[in-house]
Amino acid sequence: MKFLSLSLTGAALVSGASLKEARPNGKTPRAPSCRFGLQWSQQDVLERTDDFIWDLLYWEGKFHQNDVAYNAENGMSYDGTQLDWETGERTRKHDFSAASKEALQIMLYAQAIAGSEEAARFLTPGNLSSAPAFAASIMETKLKSYQQFNQTYPGFGGYLPWIKTNEAQVTVADGWNDRVPGLDNGELVWAVYACIEALQRHFAPNFQKLATGWQEWLDYVASTAAEIFYIGKGRVCAVTAIGDQSLPVWHSNQTYDCESEFYLDDPYEGETFTYFLEFFGKMPKKDKHKLWEYKRAKLEKAEYNQGGIGPITVRKGYWFSSHEIWNQMELPYYDVDIVRRLFLNGERARTCNSVVTKSPGLYASVNNSTDPETDTIIGYISPAGIPSIASQKDQYHDVVTPYGAYPVVLFDKAVGLAWWRNMVIGKKMQNPYGSTESTQIDGKLVSALVTWDSKVTTVVALLGGVTDLVRDRMRSDGIYERFVEITKREHVRVFGHHLKGEDIDLCLPEEQVPDAGLEDFTSCEAQF
Numbered sequence: 001m002k003f004l005s006l007s008l009t010g011a012a013l014v015s016g017a018s019l020k021e022a023r024p025n026g027k028t029p030r031a032p033s034c035r036f037g038l039q040w041s042q043q044d045v046l047e048r049t050d051d052f053i054w055d056l057l058y059w060e061g062k063f064h065q066n067d068v069a070y071n072a073e074n075g076m077s078y079d080g081t082q083l084d085w086e087t088g089e090r091t092r093k094h095d096f097s098a099a100s101k102e103a104l105q106i107m108l109y110a111q112a113i114a115g116s117e118e119a120a121r122f123l124t125p126g127n128l129s130s131a132p133a134f135a136a137s138i139m140e141t142k143l144k145s146y147q148q149f150n151q152t153y154p155g156f157g158g159y160l161p162w163i164k165t166n167e168a169q170v171t172v173a174d175g176w177n178d179r180v181p182g183l184d185n186g187e188l189v190w191a192v193y194a195c196i197e198a199l200q201r202h203f204a205p206n207f208q209k210l211a212t213g214w215q216e217w218l219d220y221v222a223s224t225a226a227e228i229f230y231i232g233k234g235r236v237c238a239v240t241a242i243g244d245q246s247l248p249v250w251h252s253n254q255t256y257d258c259e260s261e262f263y264l265d266d267p268y269e270g271e272t273f274t275y276f277l278e279f280f281g282k283m284p285k286k287d288k289h290k291l292w293e294y295k296r297a298k299l300e301k302a303e304y305n306q307g308g309i310g311p312i313t314v315r316k317g318y319w320f321s322s323h324e325i326w327n328q329m330e331l332p333y334y335d336v337d338i339v340r341r342l343f344l345n346g347e348r349a350r351t352c353n354s355v356v357t358k359s360p361g362l363y364a365s366v367n368n369s370t371d372p373e374t375d376t377i378i379g380y381i382s383p384a385g386i387p388s389i390a391s392q393k394d395q396y397h398d399v400v401t402p403y404g405a406y407p408v409v410l411f412d413k414a415v416g417l418a419w420w421r422n423m424v425i426g427k428k429m430q431n432p433y434g435s436t437e438s439t440q441i442d443g444k445l446v447s448a449l450v451t452w453d454s455k456v457t458t459v460v461a462l463l464g465g466v467t468d469l470v471r472d473r474m475r476s477d478g479i480y481e482r483f484v485e486i487t488k489r490e491h492v493r494v495f496g497h498h499l500k501g502e503d504i505d506l507c508l509p510e511e512q513v514p515d516a517g518l519e520d521f522t523s524c525e526a527q528f
């Protein structure tokens with residue numbers, strides 16, 4: 001569902017009226033109820049998935065407001081906001097952000113600029129055809145912020161640490177002076193890459209100019225990547241310690257060292273940075289080869305076999321948290337047949353494991369519940385996934401999150417959204433900004449919080465990530481064949497061509513989050 005005339009004009013698109021008529025089933029648009037989840041049975045979601053998506057996008061889009069998800073003044077994302085325990089209205093804004101949240105924001109804008117009707121439903125539901133220009137205008141403001149940040153803190157070489165984004169000028173967040181993480185920035189660079197592709201497809205001069213501006217930023221971070229993150233022998237710093245963030249990268253007194261002996265060598269989200277170094281990093285070819293060799297130990301095979309389901313060959317997870325799939329929203333991994341099949345198998349395991357363990361939802365690293373007495377979030381639950389197919393066995397499984405479903409959505413929207421629905425129908429799991437961060441499986445508490453990570457991952461997955469844009473740009477850059485070659489080489493080494501369990505269906509939810517006496521948020525109650 002793309003705009004037809006978009007790439008030609010940029011601004012003057014097809015009229016709002018004809019877009020409305022183009023909706024699935026020719027239905028007239030309606031503003032869905034805030035608590036729409038309760039109006040849909042699982043069967044409805046499976047049968048009328050596109051209509052369900054239309055409701056979902058409308059409400060998740062309410063998160064995208066100035067002072068909630070982003071700062072209109074500087075174009076930068078905010079981490080998210082906490083919600084009032086009774087009403088669900090926003091309370092404490094998280095006035096900080098990071099490159100990973102920026103990546104989600106930019107991926108969303110890339111698809112809006114490319115003419116995705118779904119991205120427009122999220123961003124500008126009142127006038128779908130205004131989405132590309134709207135997204136581009138925020139990207140223009142954002143670029144100025146990135147340039148300014150680079151001027152103020154040249155030692156970051158254009159990259160972003162955790163940042164404070166509530167003032168016009170972005171500053172380094174507490175605890176991040178002279179430090180920069182690789183993983184989040186790997187996510188960011190490919191989002192920008194996709195967005196440049198989308199911008200360039202518009203012939204209008206303002207889009208072209210913006211594309212050039214972002215390409216300059218990307219070229220610059222490519223030029224500093226190896227200097228800042230690579231320390232030789234195939235090793236990339238997980239976090240780099242900068243000698244002095246106010247000194248330019250190439251200043252004779254500037255230094256870069258890995259903060260610890262913790263390297264970015266995972267086959268998960270961190271791999272986005274490896275591919276960036278491979279294609280754009282300024283380092284010798286033999287070192288590029290070493291990057292892949294160094295990473296090999298962590299790409300491992302595992303077999304899911306539990307509760308009568310299996311064996312299913314999967315890639316071993318760290319926790320097998322859905323978060324680990326993030327890179328697959330950015331790079332066209334699924335163009336390699338064995339890789340696509342392998343990750344589809346992973347979703348067989350993910351969905352069926354929750355049926356086998358009688359869980360009403362899916363697992364991913366997520367914020368724990370709110371303590372209603374003190375109105376604080378109890379903490380962050382990193383260890384959430386599937387222990388039997390993960391390297392980390394010690395896990396916590398009392399909390400599920402709607403974003404656990406986004407990797408399923410990448411393969412099967414209907415089944416993925418059946419899981420998403422199954423979690424949001426829990427008490428308090430919808431609020432005036434769409435879905436809520438997480439719920440305890442016993443229904444006793446939720447995390448009264450909304451964040452890019454827990455919400456927009458699913459939205460971006462519904463848009464197919466940005467793999468289509470990245471693929472096209474890789475082709476024009478002449479690096480696509482090499483991407484396919486490396487991806488195939490690394491996976492065939494470990495998995496060969498044969499996988500077990502490919503005849504097993506994705507599983508649908510069978511349990512529900514019980515009603516344990518929580519009341520829905522009063523500003524998002526069922527009204528039917």
Ligand SMILES: *[C@@H]1O[C@H](CO)[C@@H](O)[C@H](O)[C@H]1NC(C)=O
Pocket residue numbers: 011012013016127128129130133
């Ligand atoms: C919708 O947006 C387009 C593009 O910005 C604009 O030309 C058009 O006038 C808008 N339509 C309405 C009804 O506001």
Ligand SMILES: *[C@@H]1O[C@H](CO)[C@@H](O)[C@H](O)[C@H]1NC(C)=O
Pocket residue numbers: 146147150151154158216217218220248249
């Ligand atoms: C970042 O700052 C450096 C100076 O430290 C400058 O040479 C470079 O062009 C700037 N890059 C961007 C993208 O603004």
Ligand SMILES: *[C@@H]1O[C@H](CO)[C@@H](O)[C@H](O)[C@H]1NC(C)=O
Pocket residue numbers: 252253
């Ligand atoms: C580098 O640091 C030393 C010691 O602090 C100082 O004397 C020198 O002037 C600095 N070099 C430059 C080019 O700033």
Ligand SMILES: *[C@@H]1O[C@H](CO)[C@@H](O)[C@H](O)[C@H]1NC(C)=O
Pocket residue numbers: 079094365366367380451452453454
């Ligand atoms: C959890 O909270 C942190 C800090 O506020 C935030 O960055 C993150 O996006 C939240 N959600 C998830 C799923 O990580």
Ligand SMILES: *[C@@H]1O[C@H](CO)[C@@H](O)[C@H](O)[C@H]1NC(C)=O
Pocket residue numbers: 368369378379380381382396445
């Ligand atoms: C999550 O919060 C609950 C309290 O609701 C607590 O018992 C549990 O230990 C927390 N889990 C983690 C992993 O922090």
